[in-house]
Amino acid sequence: MRVTTVGSTTDSTVPESTPPQSSLPGSGLPDAALPGAAAAAGLRVLAEARWPESDADLVAAPIPGFIVSSFSPVAAEVARRCLGRRPAPDPAGERPVTAVVVVSALGDLAGAVHVAEAVDRGGRVGPLLFFQAVPNAVAGHLAALWQLTGPVVCVADSGSGLAVAALLLADGDADEALLIRVDQAHGPTGRDHAAAVLLREPDQHEHKGEQL
Amino acid sequence: MTETVSGARRGPGAVVVTGAAVFSGLGEGIEPLLSAALAGAPAFGPVRRFDVTGRRVDRAALHPGNPVLAEELTRMIDRACDEAGLSAAQRADCPLYLAVHGDPALPRVPEPDRPAHGADRLADATARRSGLRAGSRAYTSACVASSTALADAAAAIARGQAERIVVAAGYLVEADQFAVFDAGRAFATDGSVRPFSTGRSGLLLGDGVVAVVVESASAARERRARPLARLAGWGRAGDAHHVCRPRPDGAGLARAITDALHRAGLRPDRIGYVNAHGSGSWISDGSESAALRLALGDTAASVPVSSTKSVHGQALEAGALLELVVTVAALRAGRLPVNAGHLGPDPDCPLRLVLAPGAATDTEYALSLTMAFGGANTALLVGTP
Numbered sequence: 001m002r003v004t005t006v007g008s009t010t011d012s013t014v015p016e017s018t019p020p021q022s023s024l025p026g027s028g029l030p031d032a033a034l035p036g037a038a039a040a041a042g043l044r045v046l047a048e049a050r051w052p053e054s055d056a057d058l059v060a061a062p063i064p065g066f067i068v069s070s071f072s073p074v075a076a077e078v079a080r081r082c083l084g085r086r087p088a089p090d091p092a093g094e095r096p097v098t099a100v101v102v103v104s105a106l107g108d109l110a111g112a113v114h115v116a117e118a119v120d121r122g123g124r125v126g127p128l129l130f131f132q133a134v135p136n137a138v139a140g141h142l143a144a145l146w147q148l149t150g151p152v153v154c155v156a157d158s159g160s161g162l163a164v165a166a167l168l169l170a171d172g173d174a175d176e177a178l179l180i181r182v183d184q185a186h187g188p189t190g191r192d193h194a195a196a197v198l199l200r201e202p203d204q205h206e207h208k209g210e211q212l
Numbered sequence: 213m214t215e216t217v218s219g220a221r222r223g224p225g226a227v228v229v230t231g232a233a234v235f236s237g238l239g240e241g242i243e244p245l246l247s248a249a250l251a252g253a254p255a256f257g258p259v260r261r262f263d264v265t266g267r268r269v270d271r272a273a274l275h276p277g278n279p280v281l282a283e284e285l286t287r288m289i290d291r292a293c294d295e296a297g298l299s300a301a302q303r304a305d306c307p308l309y310l311a312v313h314g315d316p317a318l319p320r321v322p323e324p325d326r327p328a329h330g331a332d333r334l335a336d337a338t339a340r341r342s343g344l345r346a347g348s349r350a351y352t353s354a355c356v357a358s359s360t361a362l363a364d365a366a367a368a369i370a371r372g373q374a375e376r377i378v379v380a381a382g383y384l385v386e387a388d389q390f391a392v393f394d395a396g397r398a399f400a401t402d403g404s405v406r407p408f409s410t411g412r413s414g415l416l417l418g419d420g421v422v423a424v425v426v427e428s429a430s431a432a433r434e435r436r437a438r439p440l441a442r443l444a445g446w447g448r449a450g451d452a453h454h455v456c457r458p459r460p461d462g463a464g465l466a467r468a469i470t471d472a473l474h475r476a477g478l479r480p481d482r483i484g485y486v487n488a489h490g491s492g493s494w495i496s497d498g499s500e501s502a503a504l505r506l507a508l509g510d511t512a513a514s515v516p517v518s519s520t521k522s523v524h525g526q527a528l529e530a531g532a533l534l535e536l537v538v539t540v541a542a543l544r545a546g547r548l549p550v551n552a553g554h555l556g557p558d559p560d561c562p563l564r565l566v567l568a569p570g571a572a573t574d575t576e577y578a579l580s581l582t583m584a585f586g587g588a589n590t591a592l593l594v595g596t597p
Contacts, residue, residue: 144454156330167367187326
């Protein structure tokens with residue numbers, strides 16, 4: 001888990017001494033499996049991204065208003081990469097309505113631990129931690145930045161996230177779904193892992209008989 | 213504007229609620245909660261559950277004692293399934309959608325134990341204890357977590373993907389969230405929640421543990437279960453505006469309301485009551501008023517509106533489901549919950565607020581609205597059975 005402060009650009013390099021947490025038992029799908037699982041759920045993957053993608057991915061760029069924890073910066077970075085890789089949209093087409101689905105079993109663990117420690121020692125809690133306690137906050141940051149006007153949903157496992165996305169798309173709540181999975185390191189010696197996929201229904205998917 | 217284009221779709225199946233149970237700052241069950249809501253009697257009092265030394269605000273709507281989330285969830289699920297008349301075999305076939313912030317123990321367990329304390333594990337353990345099907349789902353999206361879970365359940369059942377789903381949610385006021393809300397100056401400074409009123413100064417937290425059984429109408433008919441309500445429509449949309457502040461023009465919530473009306477096949481004038489989000493925060497209540505005008509048009513000025521948060525507080529991940537249960541109970545009772553804490557009208561909130569107890573209603577349909585951080589908005593449209 002990286003503890004970052006706004007404006008920080010350096011961090012100690014911690015060698016990875018344990019297997020990637022995203023492939024440990026009980027942690028759900030490994031990052032690399034997310035696009036495959038999406039396809040198996042009947043969804044078209046327009047773009048995908050991961051964190052880390054190389055040894056250079058040590059500290060995600062901080063985002064304004066978020067402090068103490070790497071959870072939101074990592075989520076934002078993997079989303080940025082994914083959205084940047086989407087196929088060029090049809091210039092004559094309308095901007096799609098994009099849902100944001102955040103998947104995380106433990107959520108912003110570093111933030112929660114920070115708050116718990118402050119509460120237990122009777123110390124002050126920083127006011128910025130108010131909104132970042134829930135995954136909606138980074139979803140809202142991304143939604144504002146990229147004009148993602150679809151539903152915002154946060155769930156705890158990838159299978160549920162894909163099922164949620166599939167139904168939102170099938171029911172016309174959104175044209176696309178950005179699914180971001182974040183597994184923050186469990187402690188100071190681990191590494192954060194994240195993955196993002198931009199999803200649509202398959203081509204030629206018709207909704208006969210359901211249009212109201 | 214009354215007619216907004218909606219691209220919302222839904223499956224053809226009708227969806228009902230056949231069981232409900234609730235635990236709140238007003239006590240056990242729906243009776244004390246409904247009574248307080250109909251009387252406009254707030255449940256806010258001093259926090260004794262944990263140390264609030266040094267906090268600016270020290271009030272919330274707490275159930276007495278130190279309830280344990282896991283235990284209360286199991287009790288409410290069991291009660292809701294009992295009311296629905298579900299056998300053990302039917303429960304074993306029924307998935308759980310659970311809305312929670314997370315496992316309350318997570319931030320304080322030793323590091324090696326942390327993976328075992330995710331929201332997914334909490335949902336699985338809850339399902340197991342209640343004899344529900346394995347493979348549960350946990351929703352963690354703050355105030356819209358439980359309404360999103362309910363909408364997803366309704367959508368899945370409408371499409372025939374499931375016959376019956378238990379939707380449960382729980383938030384018990386605790387030190388960590390209280391501390392961050394207090395630090396963010398979100399709390400009302402005068403001890404009251406005053407939705408849509410002049411002089412409103414913020415929200416107050418409240419306990420909420422709720423469970424409902426959502427079922428296909430045909431499955432309920434087959435086993436002769438009597439529905440408590442119909443889930444006629446649902447909608448969800450994002451503001452794409454800010455990490456925690458809503459769009460001032462209410463466009464996101466308006467879209468959610470429009471989608472709910474569209475899915476229900478109803479015009480705005482069929483809505484006879486709106487259970488508003490109405491957190492009592494200055495910005496949010498103004499946005500919600502704008503959303504109602506945008507989505508309901510002329511109906512916005514005449515439909516009775518109240519926020520029961522003025523009585524039971526904001527129950528975060530359980531709030532939307534708590535408010536839906538109150539709304540259903542009010543419709544069945546033919547009486548409207550009061551918007552308590554009112555000091556005077558706010559020109560930015562030109563709504564027909566329910567200000568006095570005893571207002572009767574024979575309406576068939578009501579809306580229950582929720583807004584959350586990240587610009588997430590949901591609208592649930594319920595009907596009498």
